[in-house]
Amino acid sequence: MIEAVGLTKSYGKTLAVDNLSFSVPTGRVTGFLGPNGAGKSTTMRMILGLDTPTGGSALIDGKRYRDLHQPLRTVGALLDAKWVHPNRSARAHLQWLARSNQLPAKRVDEVLEIVGLTAVANKRAGGFSLGMSQRLGIAAALLGDPQVLLFDEPVNGLDPEGILWIRKFMHRLAEEGRTVFVSSHLLSEMALTAQELVVIGRGKLISQSSTEDFVAQATENTVRVRGPQLAALRSALGQAGVSIRDEGESLVVSGMDCADIGELAARTQTVLHELSPQRGSLEEAFMQLTGDSVEYHTEIADGPTPATLVPAGK
Amino acid sequence: MTLLAVERIKLFTTRSPWWCTLIALVLTIGFGALMAGTSEENIAPLTIAATQFGYTFGLVVVMVMAALAITTEYRFSTIRATFLAVPNRPTALIAKATVVAVLAAIVGEIAAFGSWGIARLMKPNVDLAINTAYEWRAVAGVGLVYGISAVVAVAVGVLLRHSAGAIAVLLIWNQLVEPLVQLIPKVGDDIHKWLPFNVANKLITGNPDPSTRDVLQGPPPSDAVLGPWPALAAFAGFAVVLFGIALVVANRRDA
Amino acid sequence: MTTLLATERIKLFTTRSPWWSAFLALGLTIGFAGLVALNHNGGPLRVEHSQFGIQFGLMVVTVMAALAITTEYRFATIRATFQAVPNRTSALLAKTTVVAVLAAVIGEVAAFGSWATVKVIDGGGPELAITTGADWRMVAGAGLVFGIAAVIAVAVGTLVRQSAGAISILLIWPLLVENLVQLIPGAGDDIHNWMPFTVAGRFLNGPGPDAPLSAWGSLFYFAAVAAVLLLAAITAVNKRDA
Ligand SMILES: Nc1ncnc2c1ncn2[C@@H]1O[C@H](COP(=O)(O)OP(=O)(O)O)[C@@H](O)[C@H]1O
Numbered sequence: 081m082i083e084a085v086g087l088t089k090s091y092g093k094t095l096a097v098d099n100l101s102f103s104v105p106t107g108r109v110t111g112f113l114g115p116n117g118a119g120k121s122t123t124m125r126m127i128l129g130l131d132t133p134t135g136g137s138a139l140i141d142g143k144r145y146r147d148l149h150q151p152l153r154t155v156g157a158l159l160d161a162k163w164v165h166p167n168r169s170a171r172a173h174l175q176w177l178a179r180s181n182q183l184p185a186k187r188v189d190e191v192l193e194i195v196g197l198t199a200v201a202n203k204r205a206g207g208f209s210l211g212m213s214q215r216l217g218i219a220a221a222l223l224g225d226p227q228v229l230l231f232d233e234p235v236n237g238l239d240p241e242g243i244l245w246i247r248k249f250m251h252r253l254a255e256e257g258r259t260v261f262v263s264s265h266l267l268s269e270m271a272l273t274a275q276e277l278v279v280i281g282r283g284k285l286i287s288q289s290s291t292e293d294f295v296a297q298a299t300e301n302t303v304r305v306r307g308p309q310l311a312a313l314r315s316a317l318g319q320a321g322v323s324i325r326d327e328g329e330s331l332v333v334s335g336m337d338c339a340d341i342g343e344l345a346a347r348t349q350t351v352l353h354e355l356s357p358q359r360g361s362l363e364e365a366f367m368q369l370t371g372d373s374v375e376y377h378t379e380i381a382d383g384p385t386p387a388t389l390v391p392a393g394k
Numbered sequence: 395m396t397l398l399a400v401e402r403i404k405l406f407t408t409r410s411p412w413w414c415t416l417i418a419l420v421l422t423i424g425f426g427a428l429m430a431g432t433s434e435e436n437i438a439p440l441t442i443a444a445t446q447f448g449y450t451f452g453l454v455v456v457m458v459m460a461a462l463a464i465t466t467e468y469r470f471s472t473i474r475a476t477f478l479a480v481p482n483r484p485t486a487l488i489a490k491a492t493v494v495a496v497l498a499a500i501v502g503e504i505a506a507f508g509s510w511g512i513a514r515l516m517k518p519n520v521d522l523a524i525n526t527a528y529e530w531r532a533v534a535g536v537g538l539v540y541g542i543s544a545v546v547a548v549a550v551g552v553l554l555r556h557s558a559g560a561i562a563v564l565l566i567w568n569q570l571v572e573p574l575v576q577l578i579p580k581v582g583d584d585i586h587k588w589l590p591f592n593v594a595n596k597l598i599t600g601n602p603d604p605s606t607r608d609v610l611q612g613p614p615p616s617d618a619v620l621g622p623w624p625a626l627a628a629f630a631g632f633a634v635v636l637f638g639i640a641l642v643v644a645n646r647r648d649a
Numbered sequence: 650m651t652t653l654l655a656t657e658r659i660k661l662f663t664t665r666s667p668w669w670s671a672f673l674a675l676g677l678t679i680g681f682a683g684l685v686a687l688n689h690n691g692g693p694l695r696v697e698h699s700q701f702g703i704q705f706g707l708m709v710v711t712v713m714a715a716l717a718i719t720t721e722y723r724f725a726t727i728r729a730t731f732q733a734v735p736n737r738t739s740a741l742l743a744k745t746t747v748v749a750v751l752a753a754v755i756g757e758v759a760a761f762g763s764w765a766t767v768k769v770i771d772g773g774g775p776e777l778a779i780t781t782g783a784d785w786r787m788v789a790g791a792g793l794v795f796g797i798a799a800v801i802a803v804a805v806g807t808l809v810r811q812s813a814g815a816i817s818i819l820l821i822w823p824l825l826v827e828n829l830v831q832l833i834p835g836a837g838d839d840i841h842n843w844m845p846f847t848v849a850g851r852f853l854n855g856p857g858p859d860a861p862l863s864a865w866g867s868l869f870y871f872a873a874v875a876a877v878l879l880l881a882a883i884t885a886v887n888k889r890d891a
């Protein structure tokens with residue numbers, strides 16, 4: 081369980097994280113979603129005690145990171161795969177980490193095995209491809225067999241195989257009952273990986289909910305209608321007050337479902353060649369949500385709290 | 395010409411040249427001011443040479459700047475972008491060395507005349523007019539030495555490709571190896587006479603007119619056997635040879 | 650603390666820098682001693698002749714010690730370090746200790762190696778024997794000076810967080826600043842008398858009649874300067890974002 085309360089961080093004039101509160105539940109994969117520069121990495125650094133918050137706090141199982149005894153046994157994290165001395169071997173990198181938290185030396189070989197780096201364990205980390213570095217970072221995160229895991233954009237720059245591997249890996253970790261907190265700027269990726277979503281934009285919370293609810297809420301539901309003569313139907317729809325968009329031969333209707341449109345078509349005696357529900361693009365919806373999140377928030381400042389903007393899931 | 399412009403843009407769009415320039419000027423001129431402020435007629439009279447005591451400060455900082463100009467390219471792999479844009483590597487490196495050397499020379503002139511100027515301001519009663527050839531060399535020569543030293547530093551930077559290594563080699567050579575060599579019995583002094591920075595120092599400290607100053611009232615005089623201008627030529631020759639080696643190496647190596 | 654020391658030991662020795670710096674420090678120092686011995690004529694060689702090159706080793710070790718911390722910042726492994734050891738004071742103290750011990754060992758090997766080299770080349774009369782307290786300080790004392798200098802280097806490296814800057818400061822200060830201040834008319838000598846590396850040199854070479862501190866007092870002063878800088882570094886590291 082990770083809990084952020086009123087977390088705030090400013091770098092000079094830049095307000096990177098702004099009064100951010102959320103919680104990451106145990107035993108699930110929680111996605112941390114926001115466009116580039118939203119403040120995800122900064123938040124993760126504050127959770128790990130690397131950056132000192134300007135205000136608020138982040139607690140892991142009720143404790144500040146700095147107060148954890150042998151923290152690698154509680155929290156494993158991969159913030160940046162390049163945080164390795166390029167002239168040190170993968171094994172040496174894990175060895176010193178293991179030693180610092182009094183983890184048995186054989187654990188190094190175990191995690192190398194888990195991430196599939198045994199064959200290159202004695203090679204310089206500087207020569208690793210991004211995928212290999214990422215695996216080394218995950219090995220480091222797993223060293224202390226921690227209950228809580230943080231990953232910052234772990235699939236960035238990986239090939240499809242690597243992405244799939246990481247996604248499965250996250251699921252496995254959550255199935256083992258661990259708390260997994262993983263950030264991304266891609267909603268499509270998070271929709272596949274995460275069960276819960278914490279969404280931020282420009283340092284502020286936009287929503288916390290289950291992924292399902294967020295996706296349902298975020299994507300616009302439309303219906304595509306195609307037929308030889310749609311004029312009558314179009315005016316009937318117009319009278320019903322729904323919005324209509326022309327897309328080539330067909331109409332895209334939002335604000336009315338297939339059943340109601342079908343009834344309307346029967347009443348106006350329109351021949352239909354197609355009547356199909358459409359899901360809007362996730363990314364489009366996400367961009368709309370976060371793109372101008374500041375404006376979004378001034379709008380709701382005296383209205384409901386951000387968390388209820390999108391109804392909390394479950 | 396285009397290449398010079400390219401290298402000028404590259405140099406001035408990073409922060410380290412600005413910092414180094416500032417530090418070089420502050421240290422050198424500041425030391426000049428200190429010397430002028432604390433000078434006293436009969437114990438430590440202020441002379442033109444004495445205003446230039448701090449010139450080695452600027453020299454080492456300028457060499458650090460010059461080395462960084464190339465080693466940071468290796469560190470951030472922008473050297474690859476450079477060689478993609480200008481596949482003729484010697485040309486690219488010559489352009490860089492030229493720009494860095496010119497900047498270093500300008501810093502040297504400002505540092506030297508700045509030190510001299512501040513001393514004049516602080517002690518208007520002391521005669522600090524630059525008259526003799528020696529006095530001109532002692533002040534204006536600083537820029538020449540800085541410029542050529544910058545070429546040496548760029549060459550070392552190209553050869554080592556590593557900031558820490560290049561800086562350590564340059565500073566330890568300049569400030570430790572050359573003076574310590576004198577401690578070797580018998581041959582030490584003979585070797586020292588031909589070491590490059592000692593030779594360069596001859597331009598600034600060599601051939602003083604004994605009627606104008608005590609030899610010791612200025613930067614320690616060089617014991618190089620060449621005259622001031624041949625000494626500068628020898629130093630330039632050393633820089634050219636070292637830079638030539640760097641060009642050959644850079645051409646052969648993978649970028 | 651032993652765990653942290655072991656951690657830092659692994660970190661230091663799994664990069665190449667301690668190896669090449671040990672190699673360079675010993676090569677330059679002992680090599681210089683060899684040159685001195687080979688070219689010597691006239692008068693017997695004394696212990697001090699064998700230690701002429703010790704400053705080479707000192708400067709190389711200083712660079713090594715600064716790099717031990719600045720490379721952590723450069724490659725952001727400092728974050729991995731503080732993630733594993735959130736108590737930054739302990740982490741930095743452990744690193745400083747390991748680096749200082751290595752520096753001290755290099756110093757001892759360099760000093761005794763130089764002395765032994767001269768002895769082997771020259772045969773060595775009674776003047777070359779290490780007998781008096783001053784002789785012992787000059788040779789065995791090198792390790793102490795190297796170790797304390799390494800503490801200064803780690804502290805400066807921590808404060809500056811940048812290899813080029815830290816190395817420039819650490820080389821320009823003892824080689825140039827400490828010497829040039831002497832030139833300041835009037836106050837120059839008094840300032841010079843309290844310059845840390847100058848004072849450390851008096852511990853090795855004897856304080857001389859005008860020195861304000863005794864030999865051991867000089868070493869203590871040098872150590873105090875290192876302690877103050879280390880304290881500043883610890884304060885900075887706890888205040889700053891990693
Ligand atoms: N160390 C820092 N110093 C100054 N600004 C920073 C620093 N770290 C992050 N920022 C700024 O804070 C904002 C959030 O950055 P970041 O947390 O990296 O976003 P994300 O990880 O979501 O892409 C950005 O505007 C970034 O420029």
Ligand SMILES: [Mg+2]
Pocket residue numbers: 117120121122232233
């Ligand atoms: Mg980020």
